[in-house]
Amino acid sequence: MQFSILFAILASTYMMAIAKRLPTLIQSFRYQSFFLSLATFLAARHENSVELLCVSILLFLLKVIAIPHLLLRIVRRIKANENIGLFINTQLSLVCALVFTYVSWAFSRQTLPAAGETQSFMFTVALSVILTGGFLMIFRMKALTQIIGLLVMENGAFLLAALVSGGMPFFVEISIFFDVLISMIILGIFVYKINKLFTHIDVHKLTELKG
Template identity: 45%
Template sequence: MWTHILTVGLLFSVFLMAASKRLGALIRAFRFQSLMLALLTASFARHSDDLELWVITVMILFIKVWLIPRHLEKITAEMSSGENMGLVLNPPMSVIIVTVFGWLIYSFSDSVIGGMSGDARLNFSISFLTIFTGFFLMVFRLKALAQIIGLLVMENGVFMLASSISDGMPFIVEIAVFFDLFVLVVVAGIFVYRIKGLFTHIDVSRLTRLKG
């Protein structure tokens, strides 16, 4: 039962992200999502009594719930470019699109991987929806930070996919992916600073000097 609640919580976080107008809200939604993910992993760890899964739960809590959002909030504050993310599609429209896509993913998930149990199919669909939402954020939000968060959301979705269909990946791979994610955020963060310094804005849709 708890897993169901947590899964619904994840789904809710996805809609929260689609509906967010400001970076602060987005980061908070990301925190919430990562928390749901950590709790889900914890419940898997309890069922299978696997030490590695506990380690991963702790890592999610540390890196995705605390470290990365804090880093992002720090950057957002220093950017002082207005909290607005720059929306190409307004929040209601975004939510509608995410909903429609969620429904599409659910209906086609059977043809993609046949014979999944109801639970598994739900988890599978939600993880793909999370991936899609991350992608959506990257394409339809104009600020650089939103693109970073979009990437992180995609990675969350991938993690969820791994845990739902194959009980996660080999431990060493999970650790390496975490580490990699962290470096990515640091690197991308440095670049956001540089963009702000050179362009005095972080609206990536205006970065169009290189064309053709």
């Protein structure tokens, strides 16, 4: 069960790497968050922890429902071109994601040589999610992809924290959720403003302010 959920998370990450259009990307993000909250929910059931349950519910509400909804609404409202603008085409992106997974696995063997199979697998998935999030931020043109990349990295960090320290303290977790929500709203407003000012949200064209 645990393995299949982790595989699902990894699969949704690859889906993000090969997504060409914004709605697809957001949907994939929604799947990833959903599996993440499912994993948390199962862990909560397993450990009979109310706090974990709360976290999983919050995760579901925020990252599966609220944020993708908000993002999709921004996409609709700014009527931007739905292409996310690839610097690296989908095939190569997938190769990159696979390389990230491999590197993460090698790294997990190196850092946690004594860890069991589940743990090192979880570590690999978490790290490759983080790296792919960074990859999305770097190699996609539209400003919205930077937001999604950040959220993906946040998902990976959540997973990593869950693995390394058995999840962060409840209040830290809650405050991180609020941080994510607030930053999401702020970034959304920025994207909206950028679009209004420049009539596009192509980040690679915003080079006027260089020193």
